Amino acid sequence: MSVPVVDDAFAPPSTGWRRVSTSLATARRLVAVTVFGVVAVLVVVLVVLVAPAWAALLAAVLAGAVLAWLWWLIGRQVAAIGYAERADDLLVTHGILFRQLVVVPYGRMQLVDVAAGPLDRRFGIARVQLHTAAATTDAVIAGLPAAEAARLRDQLAALGEARSAGL
């Protein structure tokens, strides 16, 4: 029972991080492009109506730049999500600018949620959320392949049952 040695606050455990499906990035990009694209087209049309052509061109270039940035950002965000099952607890990490690492002991889990919206199902992914008695436990793993989500849920439920320790 020793405390693991680490060389970085967010260093992966010895088994390394398991990453989530890149389908999550695709799904999120689809949503971002749709929402932002509609807004951008509206803005560009509006600018065309009231301003000279070069302003509209500028608006279009700006919108394109923002879209490219969103595209890149979503990719990085999804790549930053990781989880790892250790002997006694589950580690979940996410975030680039605001980084977070949450460790949930199996004996502390109250319930495990698996959710998949219509878009998630289209891409064959699901999100798994762990709940403890604390509301601040922020352990969500989005973008798990459906089979992996089911496996993780069953695994966590079994481990939680075996180590349950009241509140």
Next chain:
Amino acid sequence: MTTATAPRRVHPLSPVAHAGQALAPLLAGVVLAGQGIPFVGRILLVLLALALVAFFGWLSWLRTSFWFDADGDLRVSTGILFRNERRVQLSRLQAVEVHRPFVARMVGLADVRPEVAGGERAKVRIAFLAEADAHALRNELLARSAGIRGDAQEAPVAPERALVRVPGGDLALSMVMNESLIVAILVGGVVVLGALVSGESASLLGLFLAGGIPSVGLLSGFLTFYDFTVAESPDGLRIRSGLLSTRSQTVPPGRVQAVRIDQPLLWRGKGWVRITVNVAGAGGSDDNDAGAILLPVAPYAVARDLLQRVLPGVNLDAVPVHGVPSAARWRAPLQHRRLAAGSDADVFVARSGWLVRRTVVVPHARAQSVRVTQGPWQRRLRLATVHLDSTPGRITPMAAHRDALDARALAEEQLVLARAARRSFRPEHWMTQPPDPGGSPP
């Protein structure tokens, strides 16, 4: 397994107590909204409303019953049109509160609130019972929760011993010595002065702001915490307080999830502190201040001794804590000198605060999950914050702005300690278990 008990009714005078609680807001409403109505009309209006409240109270009395089911858990059935039956799993009981609102107290009634983890939706209130019955029910709930089963109606009354009693003078003085109150008085004073200089009309409002709002807060705090007593019994801690409405809360052993000791700036001279606790299901997000206060004001030595009763074997002063690197001054310029955290075999301790000095204590056995977070500014300074997640309440334990590497090591250490503590700590059915060797002293 025992057999279910027969359903019991609440006290027939309950509608009166419910109506009595509605009286004050009704009167205020009629006085404020009924400007055009003659005096007799207003009185009739109030009487009519009271009769309505009492009528629905009577209907709800008819439909309210409670009993213990075959598993020994409490069932409460309520609802006039929509029937609602709640099951309170007593192995999960976190605390029991016996509350006596002023009007109910006048007619000798009290309500019983068993508190289980699960937030607002899980709140159960049995209102109202005769005082003796309320106490008997409380004892029965605690006894069943402690693992003493059986059909015995008469649960053993746990003998109790007073630990702390807050003198009324100290309470009054501590409430006056409050930064926000003094700021409010100063702001109000400025407003009054301005009004006096410029003209008459606004000065009434200023006086109201200066005196009215703070004194209402002061008075309600004083009424709530008057005669605050903490006693110890085998059932757990008994916390009693109140002048007009009174409450008596029983927190079984091991139910305290986190403790915070605060010392506001103005209390330093007196050496006073306040103790706040997190108990799952009690004093959550609602305005019920009292549920989270273990001790409204006391000298530090008294508070430390009380803490030893709440968390047996914990000597707060002996827990080694370590400060934060000097880089933290760029992130927390005011409190970085105070920031410190550490742990021993039993508890995690974190100190913080600038004007109000705070010390948070979390027993390892009660920590939920552990988080390490780092914002962009913290990253530049090579800092990170460690959070120990506790049940919802006033206290959010964290060790802020640690050295980044130290933070991860601290987090991993807490996990190891918590695992060891959980293995040896089982608060359910506390009376049927062998006593804890490090338990409460004689």
